[in-house]
Amino acid sequence: MGVFGAMITAVSGLQAQSYALENISGNIANSQTTGFKRVDTGFLDLVTDAPRNQSVAGSTLSFSRATNTVQGDVQTTGIPTNIALNGQGYFVVGERTGTNGDTPVFSNNQFYTRRGDFALDKNGYLVNGSGYYLRGATIDPQTGTTVTASTDLIKIPSSQLSARQTSEVLYSGNLPSLPQTNYQKTNGGATSELIQPSTYTTDPVATGTVIASDDDTFLNQSLAAGSMTIYNDIGAPVNVQMRWAKVSDPAYTTSNPAFGSTEATWQLFYQSNSTATGSAVQWTRLGTNFTFASSGQMTSPTTVNSNVTVDGVTVTGVDFTFPTLTQFSDANGQITNSSVTQNGYSAGELLSVAVGADGRISGTYSNGQVAPLAQIAVVQFQADDALKRREGGAFEQTLESGQPTLGLGGATLVGGSLEASNTDIADEFSKMIVTQQAYSANTRVISTAQQMLQDTINIIR
Incomplete structure (x- = not known):
């Protein structure tokens, strides 16, 4: 190869190290760039075609090595x-x-x-x-x-999330086998936990309604069943107050023969007119009778479909489902583990978005709903x-x-x-020092080759 070959090789080294320094400078410059993937530098040796015992190291080429699979913090x-x-x-x-x-x-x-x-x-x-x-x-x-x-x-x-009419209500809870109503606490004795039709102007068990003049009597002989807000077809909220009343029990064969005596029977009422007076209906029965076996498990029904009208606002075709409604003994004689959920809502404005681990983008709306927006x-x-x-x-x-x-x-x-960027500043500075030394060494080779050429010229003189 000779002196001229050494100079050419050294020049290729300068070019390769310059390329490496350019990558290093780019990596350092993008050390704070979001999602940046650093570019490393590789080197390739170039050799001439020569006999094995006369081969030389040859010059070099540089190339980029991607680090796309190396994740940043x-x-x-x-x-x-x-x-x-x-x-x-x-x-x-x-x-x-x-x-x-x-x-x-x-x-x-x-x-x-x-x-x-x-x-x-x-x-x-x-x-x-x-x-x-x-x-x-x-x-x-x-x-x-x-x-x-x-x-x-x-x-x-x-756009707004449109209102949705309530079509399903899920009700769960435990009705006490001995409901301690105000009437039961005051009177005690047999059948005192049951609703007493004879004390009403209009029999609520037979008619399925409680008139306003019987409201106090009904409140004393029933248990609060909780409340919920459901929505009609235009998203208007309807507040529904509910109460359970026990109407028969196998222990009392003469309590209400019309309902039989082999299973305990309850009825669920909701307040249909909060401002009713006199003989106007204030409470309305929801569906039919709810019966419970001696084991405490509900035997019927599992679902009640009903139109619900409260203070003149009607929500049609609501399915009331009772997945875990039981009648077990309770020391306080009150309804426990009560849970009421429904699937309706009013219209809402988009407030914020969030991203899930599976890539699903969801929106949170002013009506409390969370809805999927994109994948x-x-x-x-x-x-x-x-x-x-x-x-x-x-x-x-x-x-x-x-x-x-x-x-x-x-x-x-x-x-x-x-x-973050996957650039390691300390590592890049280390590479830069090595690159600088390699660059300086190549310049030293060129200086040495130049001196050797000068010495050759001086021989002729």
């Missing part, structure tokens, strides 16, 4: 639309190409990123700090059905490091990377967090 930000990917994978994002009035126009190209500092823009799109727009499936919050393809641009609806698209690649880098922490698919596969692939999403 997950840091909490407290911003609900920030998303960190914990594990392998990439967000699917789109790029805006222009605007049509106030509406952005997007290209059909898909890009991939780990940068999750997304925020809602005025149009409801989620855009990150580099200007890339998040893709995924948009979900109708009213029905819970997916309304777009799995990798369309996500647009969070700003974030996350993809996996067979060869992550073969992706082509773009500005802004994005990547493009290449032939070497393979096709993207939709799915988390074992990764999870962390809402309110970001993935």
Whole structure:
């Protein structure tokens, strides 16, 4: 190779180390860039075709080594639309190409990123700090059905969540086998825990109603069953007050023969007219009789379908279901473990959004409801490091990377967090020192080769 070969080799070394320093400087500059993946430098030796015993070390080339599979630290930000990917994978994002009035126009190209500092823009799109727009499936919050393809641009609806009429009520609890009503506490004795039809102007057991003039008597002979708010077809709230009254028991064969004596029987009433007076109906029975076996288990019914009218407001077709209604002994003679839930709600405004570990974006509304809004698209690649880098922490698919596969692939999403750069400052400074020394050594080779050439020229003189 000779002196000239040594100079050429040293020049290739200078170029390679300059390239390495450029990568190091870029890594250090992006040490605080969200989702940044550092670029390491590799070196390749070039040798001439020569006999084995005359081969030389040769020159060098430098190349980049991607670190896409090396995750940065997950840091909490407290911003609900920030998303960190914990594990392998990439967000699917789109790029805006222009605007049509106030509406952005997007290209059909898909890009991939780990940068999750997304925020809602005025149009409801989620855009990150580099200007890339998040893709995924948009979900109708009213029905819970997916309304777009799995990798369309996500647009969070700003419209109200429409009101929903109550169609189902779930009631659970334990009715005491010996209800200690005010009447029972005062009178005691046989049948005192039962409702006493003879003390009413209008028999509530037979008619299924309690008139206003009998209200005090009814309150003394029944137990409070709790209250609930249900909603009609326009979302208007209806407050329902309920009371249980025991009407028969096997222990008293003459208590109410019309209901038999083999099972305990209860009736559930609700206040249908809170302002009723005189002979106007104030309480109305819900459905039919509730019967309990000697074991304390309810034998019928499991569901009651009824129209509920309170103070002139009617909610139609409500299914009252009693999944765990029992009649066990209770020391205090009161209803325990009472739980009432229903599926209706009024209209509500979107207050905030949150991201689940499975990539589901949910919205919290002013009516207390939480509804799904979108499903974030996350993809996996067979060869992550073969992706082509773009500005802004994005990547493009290449032939070497393979096709993207939709799915988390074992990764999870962390809402309110970001993935930091995977650059290690201390490690980069160490690389920089080594690179500087290698660069200086190559310049020394060139100086030495130059001196040797000068000595050769001096021979001729």
